[in-house]
Amino acid sequence: MKIQPNHEKLLYSGRIDWTNPVEPVWVFPCTSVKLRFTGNEMKVLVKNNHAYWDNFLGCILDGEQSKLPVNESGITVLEIPVTSTENKEHELLLFKRQDSCHELTVLGFEIADGETLLEPGKKPGRRIEVYGDSVSAGEVSEAVAYTGKEDPQHNGEYSNSWYSYSWMTARKLDAEIHDIAQGGIALMNNTGWFYEPNAIGMEYAWNKIHYNPQFGEATEWDFAQYTPQVVIVAIGQNDSHPDDYMKEDYNGERALLWRNHYKAFLETLRRQYPDAHIVCCTTLLGHDEAWDRSIGEAVTEMADKKITQCRFKRNGKGTPGHLRIAEAEEMAEELSAYIENLPIEGWE
Numbered sequence: 457m458k459i460q461p462n463h464e465k466l467l468y469s470g471r472i473d474w475t476n477p478v479e480p481v482w483v484f485p486c487t488s489v490k491l492r493f494t495g496n497e498m499k500v501l502v503k504n505n506h507a508y509w510d511n512f513l514g515c516i517l518d519g520e521q522s523k524l525p526v527n528e529s530g531i532t533v534l535e536i537p538v539t540s541t542e543n544k545e546h547e548l549l550l551f552k553r554q555d556s557c558h559e560l561t562v563l564g565f566e567i568a569d570g571e572t573l574l575e576p577g578k579k580p581g582r583r584i585e586v587y588g589d590s591v592s593a594g595e596v597s598e599a600v601a602y603t604g605k606e607d608p609q610h611n612g613e614y615s616n617s618w619y620s621y622s623w624m625t626a627r628k629l630d631a632e633i634h635d636i637a638q639g640g641i642a643l644m645n646n647t648g649w650f651y652e653p654n655a656i657g658m659e660y661a662w663n664k665i666h667y668n669p670q671f672g673e674a675t676e677w678d679f680a681q682y683t684p685q686v687v688i689v690a691i692g693q694n695d696s697h698p699d700d701y702m703k704e705d706y707n708g709e710r711a712l713l714w715r716n717h718y719k720a721f722l723e724t725l726r727r728q729y730p731d732a733h734i735v736c737c738t739t740l741l742g743h744d745e746a747w748d749r750s751i752g753e754a755v756t757e758m759a760d761k762k763i764t765q766c767r768f769k770r771n772g773k774g775t776p777g778h779l780r781i782a783e784a785e786e787m788a789e790e791l792s793a794y795i796e797n798l799p800i801e802g803w804e
Contacts, residue, residue, distance in 0.1 A: 457566065457567050457568065458564055458566055459565040459573065460478050460564055461477075461478055461562045461564055462477045462478055462480070463573065465491065465492075465573040465574070465575060465576055466489050466490075466491050466565075466573075466576065467489065467491065467576040467577065468480070468487075468489045469487065469579065469633070470482065470552070470634055470635070471484050471677055471682070472665075473665045473675065478563075479503075479562070479563060480561070481559055481560065481562075482559065482560045482561075483556055483559050483665055483667075484552065484555065484634070484636060485552055485553065485554060485555050485593040485617035485620065485635050486552065486620070486622065486623050486626075486635035486637075487551065487552040487635075488551035489550050490576050491547075491548050492546065492547045492548075492574035493546055493572070493573050493574060494544050494546075494567075494572050495538075495544060495546075495567050495570075495571030496544065497538065497568040497571075498546070499534065499535055499536065499565065499566040500533075500534040500562070500564075500565055501534075501562075501564045502526060502532050502561060502562055503531050503532075503560070504526045504529060504530070504558055504560055505558060505559040505561070505671055506528040506529055506557075506558050507556065507557050507559075509554070509611050509612030509615075510525065510612045511528070511557065511558040511560075511612065512524060512525050512526065512554070512612065512613065512615075513550060513552065513560070514549075514550070514552070514553045514616060514617070514618055515536060515549070515550055515551075516548070516549040517538065517547070517549075518546055518547060521618065523613075524536075526560065531563065545574065552617065553594070553615055553617050554593070554595075554615045555590070555593045555637060556667070556668040557639070559668075559671055580631050581802075582629055582631035582632065582803060582804070583631060583682065583685055584625070584631045584632070584687070584795075585633070585634045585682070585684040585686075586633065586634070586687075586688045586690060587636045587658055587688070587725075588622065588635075588637040588688070588689075588690035589637060589639060589640065589690070589694050590638075590639035590640060590778060591690070591693065591741055591778060591784075592620060592621070592635060592637035592739075593617055593635065593638065593639055594615060594616050594617040594619050594784070595778050596615055596780075597615065597620060597779060597780055598614040598619060598781065599614040599777075599778075599780060600782070602777055603780040603783065604775050604777075605776065605777055607777040619784055620637070621788045621791065622635050622637065622688070622690075624785060624787075624788035625787075625788040625792045628788055628789070629792050629795060629796070636661070638661060638667075640655075641656065641657060641661065641694060642657050642658070642691065642694040642695040642697070643657050643659060643717055643718060643721060644657040644659055644717055645659065645660055648697055649694055649697055650694075651669065654669075656668075656669075658691050658721070662721075664676055664677060665677050683729065684732055685731070685733065685801075685803055686732060686733050686734075686735065686800065687725055687733070687734045689721070689725070689735070689737070690737050690738060690739060691718075691721075692743070693738055693747075695714065696743065700744060701714075702714065702744065702747050703746050706749070706750075711746075715753060715754050718751065718754045722734060722736070722755075722760075722763055723758075726763070733762045733763075733764070733798050733800055734760075734762060734764070735765075735766050735794070736751050736754075736765045736766070737751075737767070737768070737771075737791070738751070738771060738772060739768070739771075739772075739787060740768060740770050740783055740787055741772070741776075741777075741779060742772060742773065742774075742776045743772045744772070748765075752765050752767075764798070766790075766791060768786075768787055768790050768791075770786070774787075
């Protein structure tokens with residue numbers, strides 16, 4: 457039995473392009489769909505739009521996680537391995553493991569004839585949104601043999617948003633998440649690693665669905681679809697590329713410009729979300745402390761009680777490579793505790 461992507465018993469989460477209601481497009485990590493079904497057959501039809509790296513989807517069926525490779529282009533039919541035949545009721549969470557190294561169109565689902573979709577449950581009342589880079593996306597998180605070390609050579613197979621500190625934090629808080637995270641991105645255009653040599657910054661990408669020029673024209677997000685009570689801004693890690701001017705000249709012209717842009721970005725978020733708590737941070741990934749100092753200075757100058765800075769015990773000193781699962785767990789534990797201590801209205 458075929459199931460259209462916009463079936464009422466499919467529970468989606470994430471910043472999704474619904475321009476075509478029967479072909480939703482997934483761009484961001486942590487984007488997901490949850491469904492419960494009877495029977496022992498499940499197929500998912502997707503269409504991939506590939507930019508770089510090998511591309512995989514995440515799959516959690518009845519609590520067991522696996523990764524599903526998708527073709528670089530064209531339609532991929534994903535056969536979900538239903539191994540538990542004793543229980544005819546199953547729960548599936550399908551999610552985007554990676555950032556805009558690819559975009560994915562969901563074309564539909566198939567279950568056995570005579571079977572049915574069940575009610576998937578409800579979304580949490582708590583909502584968070586994260587603006588971040590590769591660490592927020594869970595890049596290289598599964599390379600656990602390299603915990604505390606530089607990254608191994610890879611082609612996308614170790615990246616898994618489920619093990620990002622972002623999604624771990626959301627699960628600890630029992631909150632829905634929109635993870636606006638892109639590997640290599642910095643605050644301003646022409647800095648950072650994403651889409652070099654014409655690098656794109658979060659100032660440009662933050663309000664978009666499609667922002668990677670490899671996939672065509674940019675399109676803007678309708679913010680009426682999702683209003684978080686907590687916004688996490690985890691930017692400042694890639695901004696030292698190609699020059700670590702904050703470390704070299706903290707009071708120089710470029711450093712001052714960055715702090716002004718950072719404050720302007722916070723002001724933009726505040727206008728978009730007048731009531732949200734905005735938590736500013738970086739991560740455990742190695743970087744010079746001057747960036748966190750700049751963030752702290754910007755937050756102080758904002759003089760907004762609902763804009764604060766969170767510094768981790770091993771902030772900027774935890775690892776020279778991307779965060780692996782245990783390090784992301786460490787960050788999520790501290791960040792979720794920090795957020796739970798904020799006086800958040802409607803945080804039930």
